[in-house]
Amino acid sequence: MALDSKVPQGPIKDKWTDYKNKINLVNPANKRHIDVIVVGTGLAGGSASATLAELGYNVKAFAYQDSPRRAHSIAAQGGINAAKNYQGDGDSTYRLFYDTVKGGDYRSREANVYRLAEVSANIIDQCVAQGVPFARDYGGLLDNRSFGGVLVSRTFYAKGQTGQQLLLGAYSAMNRQIARGKIEMFNRHEMLDVVIVDGKARGIIARNLVTGEIERHSAHAVVIASGGYGNVYFLSTNAMGSNVTAGWKVHKKGAYFANPCYTQIHPTCIPRSGDYQSKLTLMSESLRNDGRIWVPKHLKDVESIRSGKLKPTQLKEEDRDYYLERRYPAFGNLVPRDVASRAAKERCDAGYGVNATGEAVYLDFAASFVRYGTEQAKIQGISNPSEAKIKELGQEIVRAKYGNLFQMYEKIVDENPYETPMMIYPAVHYTMGGVWVDYNLMTTIPGCYAIGEANFSDHGANRLGASALMQGLADGYFVLPYTIGDYLADDIRTGKISTDTPEFEAAEKEVKERIDFFVNNKGTHSVDYYHKKLGKIMWDKCGMSRNAEGLKSAIEEISALRKDFWENVNVPGTDKEYNEQLAKAGRVADFLELGELFAKDALVREESAGGHFREEHQTPEGEAKRLKEFQFVSAWEYKGEPKDAVLHKEELAYENIEVKERSYK
Amino acid sequence: MNLTLKIWRQKDANSKGQMTDYKVSEISEHMSFLEMMDVLNEQIINKGEEPVAFDHDCREGICGMCSMYINGEAHGPDRGVTTCQLHMRMFKDGDTITIEPWKAAAFPVVKDLVVDRSAFDRIQHAGGYISVNTSGNTQDANSIPIAKEAADTAMDAATCIGCGACVATCKNSSAMLFVGAKVSQYALLPQGQVEAADRVKNMVAQMDLEGFGNCTNTGACEVECPKGISLDNIARMNRELMKASI
Numbered sequence: 017m018a019l020d021s022k023v024p025q026g027p028i029k030d031k032w033t034d035y036k037n038k039i040n041l042v043n044p045a046n047k048r049h050i051d052v053i054v055v056g057t058g059l060a061g062g063s064a065s066a067t068l069a070e071l072g073y074n075v076k077a078f079a080y081q082d083s084p085r086r087a088h089s090i091a092a093q094g095g096i097n098a099a100k101n102y103q104g105d106g107d108s109t110y111r112l113f114y115d116t117v118k119g120g121d122y123r124s125r126e127a128n129v130y131r132l133a134e135v136s137a138n139i140i141d142q143c144v145a146q147g148v149p150f151a152r153d154y155g156g157l158l159d160n161r162s163f164g165g166v167l168v169s170r171t172f173y174a175k176g177q178t179g180q181q182l183l184l185g186a187y188s189a190m191n192r193q194i195a196r197g198k199i200e201m202f203n204r205h206e207m208l209d210v211v212i213v214d215g216k217a218r219g220i221i222a223r224n225l226v227t228g229e230i231e232r233h234s235a236h237a238v239v240i241a242s243g244g245y246g247n248v249y250f251l252s253t254n255a256m257g258s259n260v261t262a263g264w265k266v267h268k269k270g271a272y273f274a275n276p277c278y279t280q281i282h283p284t285c286i287p288r289s290g291d292y293q294s295k296l297t298l299m300s301e302s303l304r305n306d307g308r309i310w311v312p313k314h315l316k317d318v319e320s321i322r323s324g325k326l327k328p329t330q331l332k333e334e335d336r337d338y339y340l341e342r343r344y345p346a347f348g349n350l351v352p353r354d355v356a357s358r359a360a361k362e363r364c365d366a367g368y369g370v371n372a373t374g375e376a377v378y379l380d381f382a383a384s385f386v387r388y389g390t391e392q393a394k395i396q397g398i399s400n401p402s403e404a405k406i407k408e409l410g411q412e413i414v415r416a417k418y419g420n421l422f423q424m425y426e427k428i429v430d431e432n433p434y435e436t437p438m439m440i441y442p443a444v445h446y447t448m449g450g451v452w453v454d455y456n457l458m459t460t461i462p463g464c465y466a467i468g469e470a471n472f473s474d475h476g477a478n479r480l481g482a483s484a485l486m487q488g489l490a491d492g493y494f495v496l497p498y499t500i501g502d503y504l505a506d507d508i509r510t511g512k513i514s515t516d517t518p519e520f521e522a523a524e525k526e527v528k529e530r531i532d533f534f535v536n537n538k539g540t541h542s543v544d545y546y547h548k549k550l551g552k553i554m555w556d557k558c559g560m561s562r563n564a565e566g567l568k569s570a571i572e573e574i575s576a577l578r579k580d581f582w583e584n585v586n587v588p589g590t591d592k593e594y595n596e597q598l599a600k601a602g603r604v605a606d607f608l609e610l611g612e613l614f615a616k617d618a619l620v621r622e623e624s625a626g627g628h629f630r631e632e633h634q635t636p637e638g639e640a641k642r643l644k645e646f647q648f649v650s651a652w653e654y655k656g657e658p659k660d661a662v663l664h665k666e667e668l669a670y671e672n673i674e675v676k677e678r679s680y681k
Numbered sequence: 682m683n684l685t686l687k688i689w690r691q692k693d694a695n696s697k698g699q700m701t702d703y704k705v706s707e708i709s710e711h712m713s714f715l716e717m718m719d720v721l722n723e724q725i726i727n728k729g730e731e732p733v734a735f736d737h738d739c740r741e742g743i744c745g746m747c748s749m750y751i752n753g754e755a756h757g758p759d760r761g762v763t764t765c766q767l768h769m770r771m772f773k774d775g776d777t778i779t780i781e782p783w784k785a786a787a788f789p790v791v792k793d794l795v796v797d798r799s800a801f802d803r804i805q806h807a808g809g810y811i812s813v814n815t816s817g818n819t820q821d822a823n824s825i826p827i828a829k830e831a832a833d834t835a836m837d838a839a840t841c842i843g844c845g846a847c848v849a850t851c852k853n854s855s856a857m858l859f860v861g862a863k864v865s866q867y868a869l870l871p872q873g874q875v876e877a878a879d880r881v882k883n884m885v886a887q888m889d890l891e892g893f894g895n896c897t898n899t900g901a902c903e904v905e906c907p908k909g910i911s912l913d914n915i916a917r918m919n920r921e922l923m924k925a926s927i
Contacts, residue, residue: 082798
């Protein structure tokens with residue numbers, strides 16, 4: 017099948033408006049007869065469910081958690097971008113579009129990104145109307161902060177809990193529709209397959225995670241909003257339950273999977289402390305507004321710090337290497353995430369890591385305490401303030417901005433970040449790759465959509481900070497509700513989709529057989545044993561830097577591990593009960609397939625772009641070297657084993673932005 | 682360190698449960714409490730038995746899934762943390778640790794340490810929203826200035842993660858801190874004013890219907906709340922309810 021991105025004709029700034037003027041609409045009386053399934057209730061799925069229900073469709077929403085409010089969007093900390101230009105610092109729709117395409121290393125689809133920038137301002141209006149308590153200044157207007165890879169302040173925030181507040185906003189909109197009966201909510205349910213009838217997505221097979229019951233659910237369209245697949249690495253900033261299963265199931269039924277190798281390794285996470293570690297914790301990128309990143313300049317000081325003979329606060333300014341400020345004077349500590357992560361790895365690989373594992377750098381707020389403290393002393397009319405007073409005043413400001421993050425750090429690391437610099441190291445955070453979608457957010461299966469992190473479209477090879485929340489809500493509130501209507505306009509006379517058909521029967525049988533296998537296979541190793549092994553292969557060979565030799569061996573190792581898994585996995589308990597190990601076995605089985613495709617995709621992409629860094633392709637200064645001949649989206653078609661997947665290319669054209677070397681110097 | 686764990690095991694909602702003893706060894710003080718539980722479960726699975734079921738997801742203190750009653754305290758002995766943020770450095774070698782699920786009539790046990798908190802969702806369905814369509818055709822976000830203090834206080838209330846520690850801690854199993862926080866968030870913002878009276882009445886009515894107890898001003902909920910939600914929110918809810926009723 018040839019890939020058609022269905023991008024409308026016309027100038028980029030008119031595409032979305034013209035598109036909306038020409039699509040088919042469904043009249044309100046007919047919407048009542050149309051059902052839509054939404055899998056996942058994070059920012060994308062929650063907002064889509066609420067809006068579709070408001071429009072009049074019957075929505076069935078599914079979450080594996082016990083409440084839609086707990087989806088992992090809730091953990092996003094720093095903020096959400098919008099081209100409001102409230103600060104009057106030169107922001108515009110075009111600039112947000114430009115920054116996002118450049119930040120994504122010229123590997124995203126222009127038309128989708130422009131639309132995203134265009135609707136971004138509406139998101140803020142919408143959220144304020146919903147009662148989202150964004151941070152405000154003393155005049156009562158909305159406050160902004162700055163994020164990596166941009167030169168304006170366009171990020172709106174609610175302390176370090178922006179994702180939580182936006183999700184609670186979407187959840188509140190869902191609650192209103194649940195109360196009206198327009199959303200039927202299925203908590204503690206997991207989608208285990210999509211059902212295709214006459215070539216169209218017409219339902220799903222789901223498992224009730226409490227009773228173990230396998231259920232058939234039909235609809236006129238199915239929306240996948242199940243988030244990213246960072247947990248293929250075992251250790252990531254994702255929630256423990258985050259998984260690729262919904263996206264992978266639609267892939268196996270015909271949806272192409274795009275750019276699996278584009279992974280975001282976030283530069284500021286709490287370093288790992290031991291083998292027992294179950295997850296990694298993010299420290300918001302917003303901290304880079306006020307924190308300076310450094311390692312000692314001399315190896316002898318590194319030794320003294322590691323052995324505890326020297327405290328970081330005792331090291332003189334001239335003995336510190338603020339390596340981001342040194343290498344990238346224009347953007348300094350606010351370079352994009354891929355650049356900051358690689359720079360940290362470079363210093364640590366060279367032996368400058370500051371903790372026992374050698375995998376940590378400092379994020380230091382001392383300069384901000386002085387800067388804010390001096391300003392506060394002036395405002396409060398304190399003449400000749402002492403150093404201690406300045407520090408105290410400055411710390412109060414920092415506490416107001418990032419208090420919850422500092423508290424979180426202290427609870428985990430057992431060190432007070434007000435007194436000693438934080439230690440940070442990169443960790444897997446977000447996946448730019450995902451299910452391939454066209455301009456309508458439809459996958460290559462008619463009637464099956466993918467939104468939010470689950471799709472691939474807007475972030476190219478690297479996502480800028482505070483853009484994930486923007487994309488999730490843009491897709492759910494403002495894009496999908498239009499595009500899905502255009503498709504559903506053909507379904508006004510279809511009537512209820514029966515679940516009593518051979519297609520549902522066959523899909524259910526397949527799901528049940530797999531579950532039966534797991535509970536009856538009396539193997540020798542736990543599910544986590546395999547997940548950890550997979551994670552280690554992925555991190556070592558498909559991590560922050562990759563090479564052909566490592567990727568080839570990753571493919572072989574993952575394939576062998578998958579074979580071992582299907583022979584020797586041990587799942588305790590039965591299928592007719594709450595059984596977390598059983599749920600997890602299914603997710604890890606899918607990760608074991610995705611991981612191999614991931615490595616294959618990384619091997620084929622013989623260039624460096626954004627989060628995908630191939631050691632063979634770098635400039636003499638060690639920067640990523642992008643190649644013109646790889647200016648395409650890799651969309652993989654399922655053909656059985658991951659090694660047999662077929663590559664389809666969507667060529668990317670840049671008509672509104674000049675493709676340049678991506679420099680932050 | 683080596684520990685003895687006394688854990689509540691219950692097959693499902695209809696079965697009777699009991700405390701069961703387990704031993705774990707070589708626990709590092711840097712582990713989180715849930716990582717210690719992972720070690721225990723791996724040990725149980727490798728013996729061919731069924732692991733202990735417990736709710737958890739984000740493991741960074743924000744999703745509100747984790748919910749253990751540890752040594753008689755919701756989320757254990759530390760303050761301002763959820764169970765997933767509690768670290769083993771709070772315990773010492775040789776300790777015996779008692780682990781139970783949230784105990785409240787409105788939160789029935791699903792299995793072992795997993796409880797059903799859907800009552801919280803139903804209270805939100807009753808009024809935990811502002812009736813505005815998500816069309817995006819609202820007024821500009823800066824058209825109504827909101828005093829910083831009001832916005833900050835609303836944010837402090839909105840920071841509630843809905844874990845239910847307040848209910849589990851309260852001797853009356855009251856949900857007033859949870860409902861008070863939600864009512865307060867909207868009551869403090871101009872956007873929430875239009876429906877304020879109906880909202881508080883409907884949410885309180887649903888809270889009572891779910892079987893939560895009343896507040897007797899003990900204040901244990903505030904102490905155990907991992908997000909430091911203030912008792913002021915209960916007072917504000919009572920004022921709002923009073924205003925709505927006269």
